[in-house]
Amino acid sequence: MSVAEANSGQAEYWSTGIGGQGWVAFQEGMDRQLAPFGDAVISAATVLPGESILDVGCGCGATTLSLAALTGTTGRVLGVDISESMTEVARTRLATAGHLHASATVADAQVVDLSSLGGPFDVVVSRFGVMFFADPVVAFANLRAHTRTGGRLAFVCWQGPKLNRLFSDFGREFAKLFPDAPAPDPLAPGPMAFADPDRVRSLLTDAGWTAIEVTECVRPMQLFGTANFEEAFEASLLIGGASRLLAGADAATVTAIHDAVRRVLTSQWTPDGAVVDGVC
Secondary structure, three states: HHHHHHHHHHHHHOOOOHHHHHHHHHHHHHHHHHHHHHHHHHHHHHHHHHHEEEEOOOOOOOOHHHHHHHHHOEEEEEEOOOOHHHHHHHHHHHHHHHHOOOOEEEEOOOOOHHHOOOEEEEEEEOOOOOOOOOOHHHHHHHHHEEEEEEEEEEOOOOOOOHHHHHHHHHHHHHHHOOOOOOOOOOOOOOOOOOOOOOOHHHHHHHHOOOOOOOOOEEEEEEEEHHOOOHHHHHHHHHHHHHHHHHOOOOOOHHHHHHHHHHHHHHHEEEEOEEEEEOOO
């Protein structure tokens, strides 16, 4: 499969497919769930007033909004995402907030000519947006080519599923329902693609980045950003592995998946909702 074909598949999934639909429907809750990690990566980026910032995989715009507040009106923030539906939400939120120095556009950061979008940039930031590149070295090289000398790259990505109950609890239940399903490729574009810190260092080095630091980031998170069980249940059917399994499933399989999701959420439930550590 070519890079273009792989990227078009990601674009479809996150724009008109179940991936984008779920995130748009539960944008506020997902912002609450992932806020600790957005805060952590923005802190690591040490954004200064007046800087030009690129937000890769900006999604519905939570990090773009935070970056716009930090860099101020003397700076500039551009959010890029492969999802048309999520980027439209980001645009609306930026306009509502009155951030005239910030914008969001649909673009594939792996291949787009970022000079045409206002590059070079002082800082490149990403909250869980860089693990989906079809060719990570090409993508990070493209970002490096459009970052000023002395500029910075900061991103947060998941460690492995065994360390993250967000993935492993659901994964175990679904494996019982689909025992013959092939094991996923751990290096394929997706949430777990950068779980190995040595691989991350190697990819960045090959792409021309230097002074690379990899730091563990562990934060508690409220899954789907809600303490309402039924809201969390509904969100879990539209975001993540369950949504893919439900596509085209027969009635009996749908019921079995619903029951599995309820078991997982029940096992994770606290007075504050399903609260687990995110290990990144």
